[in-house]
Amino acid sequence: MIELQGLTKTYGGKDVVSDVSMTVDSGEFCVLIGPSGCGKSTTLKMINRLIPLSAGRVILNGEDVTTLPEEQLRRRMGYAIQSIGLFPHWTVAQNIAVVPRLLGWPKSRIDDRVEELMHLFHLDPDFRAKHPHQLSGGQAQRVGVARALAADPEVLLMDEPFGALDPITREALQAEMQRVHQETGKTVVFVTHDMDEALKLASRFAILNQGRLVQYDRPIELMFEPADDFVQDFLGKSDLGLKLLSRRWVHQYTADAPYAGVRASQGEIIETMRSYGHVWLVDDQGRPEGLFGARLGVAREAQQGLGRLTQVETDWTATPDMTMKEALSRMVWRRVTALPVVDDAGHLAGEVTMDGIMGRQP
DSSP states (O other), X not given: OEXXXXXXXXXXXXXXXXXXXXXXXXXXXXXXXXXXXXXXXXXXXXXXXXXXXXXXXXXXXXXXXXXXXXXXXXXXXXXXXXXXXXXXXXXXXXXXXXXXXXXTOOHHHHHHHHHHHHHHTTOOGGGGGOOGGGSOHHHHHHHHHHHHHTTOOSEEEEESTTTTSOHHHHHHHHHHHHHHHHHHOOEEEEEESOHHHHHHHOSEEEEEETTEEEEXXXXXXXXXXXXXXXXXXXXXXXXXXXXXXXXXXXXXXXXXXXXXXXXXXXXXXXXXXXXXSEEEEEOTTSOEEEEEEOBTTOOOGGGGSXXXXXXXXXXXXXXXXXXXXXXXXXXXXXXXSEEEEEOTTOXXXXXXXXXXXXXXXX
């Protein structure tokens, strides 16, 4: 747990962070967000005393951080930044192992920890001997975050770590960070200026403006109960529905899917379509192969036979842990009103539909 009590930083007689008080519970993914110059990075750096406090206190699991030796504090808090800062003359394994080595861990324990973290971040074992210049931006950032977690810190601080990456790599690393947080249960404090990134990652938001904490709340409460006009304008009004769907998951909307096996007769398929308006065609292993009906702009085809079969491709199936925003995007892109939900083996586990999205209460 991290408690900020009246946190203040003054430069030249002006408060750049003013009287910020909030509590980040253990296991929370807290995002600090706000416009440029609002004090979010300064607040983050005061947590581990990279910047000294002008006033206030930071309490880490019951201990005032100002009473702790700096090097002990830094080892209890992992730190990942946008520029990564990997040592160019060291290998990936050596970069990940830097803090455990400073702590005097035995070599066998260090090797095990490096292997564990490379597996956690889906880094190929061959990368152990590579140097930073041989890595892509996304791979280097994975190594940077792995290094921050190497000594198993109580807290992970992240200052816009994905800000310099291209959109595709950025999205992939956001998904990876979600997974890593779920698997490790670490307390994370994450700075970003990107609202979509914040909505995807945060379990709790801290919105800052001009050095002050304006609202500290869960994402849904922020969207439906903004503290003031600034918060409402910062969140944006025009795409609130899409923002809401970015906080909803496919498993929350999944319903039973009407289906027929590839060996079913035409009459059986048509009968199912008359009841549901569409039907999924599945192979002998239960994997979806095609869809009759449920196409945008096409009337119910069951009245006139089967109509056209839409082939199911992997890029428009949904998985239970996918956001509903992504599921809706796939529906629109494929011009269908339903998506098959598949399990890890690719078996049909249900479906999400446009009607299901529209009919659910916020």
